[in-house]
Amino acid sequence: MLPPLTDLIALLGIDLVLCAGCLRGLNGRSGVTRVSGPAKWITAMVFVVLWFPLGADHLPILAYVRGISSDLSVTLVALAALDLSRRFFGLRAVGQQEWRTLSGVVACAALVLYPLALGWGDWDAYRAGWGTPGMWLALLTIALFCWAKGLRLLPVLVALALLAWSAGLLESTNLWDYLMDPWLATAALFQCIRWGVVQWLARSKRPASGPVPSSP
Template identity: 35%
Template sequence: MTDFWMPHLAFTLLAFLLLARFGRSRPLQAGKLFTCLLLSLVPLQGISLALQLRTYIGDLSISSLVLLAWATLSRFGLAPVSSQDRLASLALFAGLAVLLYPAALGLSYSDPYQLGYEPRPMLLVMGLLCLVLIIQRSWLGAVALVLATLAFVLRLNASENYWDYLIDPLLAFYSLGALLSAALGWLLARRRAALVSDIRTTA
């Protein structure tokens, strides 16, 4: 069952968010969302567009689907996340990516992926991280962790590894890229402020 609905959900949300900027009325947004769902079912070379996309990007994690769903719902009136909430969530997933993928690429002797098959220690750590996010009012990351863990417990994904519910390569690249972009923006802003301060001092 998950092999059917998860690729179609991922395709629908990704396609909608690419088109969401064109027109802002809710009826138009709803029409585009429904159209994207129909497009996900269109067959191409014997399989649907959603499954075609899946062959290129693989299965998205539950965390990715939560973030995509939150971004989609914000187009229908849900309050967007604050910049602090967004950065905290991105830092969380970037940290998970740095922990997992270097080992997966053979750049480390440890194998954290194996922990995902018997993830009791991971569940404890994620529970503590979730508590920290809730205390900081970083709801996006907290909701993503809770739903990813719940989906793992209920085995809503085909995978039996907890990591596959938490993180995927697309989310890893996006989180690392967004954090790098935010850091560069912060450095440029500080440099600009320093230049303005020097000009005022010499004036």
């Protein structure tokens, strides 16, 4: 007997994210647009093995991973699928500005959402995810602004999350759980900090411009 569709989709999402991480670990991060044959086969084997049943309940290995990771957001799964497609089929990499914008928006949202959801304020931002006009307006504004600036990644991810939420593809009925999760938020915060450190180091290495000495 097959599990519910929401469980299958959640397990498939976890599998894709783990396979993307495996492939990234096998081939590194810098400039890889298409991976070698052995790495592809290893990743394909990992994808299949994670569905093998384990334990007295004969649950797939992914079910135990899900107990630790919880359901992953549509955004993270879509990014994993994009990375797998790029490395398997040699698709063009996403530009750095796209990644910086996405990481910045996710990091800012995480800094607002999670502290408030933990009760650090009088307003619970998580409630907006149940379907409030204010949140839809905010998402539409951000998506249109990015699209006008020539940035396509974030609007597409928002659209995918909204479609999945409308179809009820995950167990959660809160839009926030489709847009982001703690794993994605942690990665976005790390990337923002890393880029900030790189920029600071680059500026600190620049020679200070002093006054030009006058000719005698």
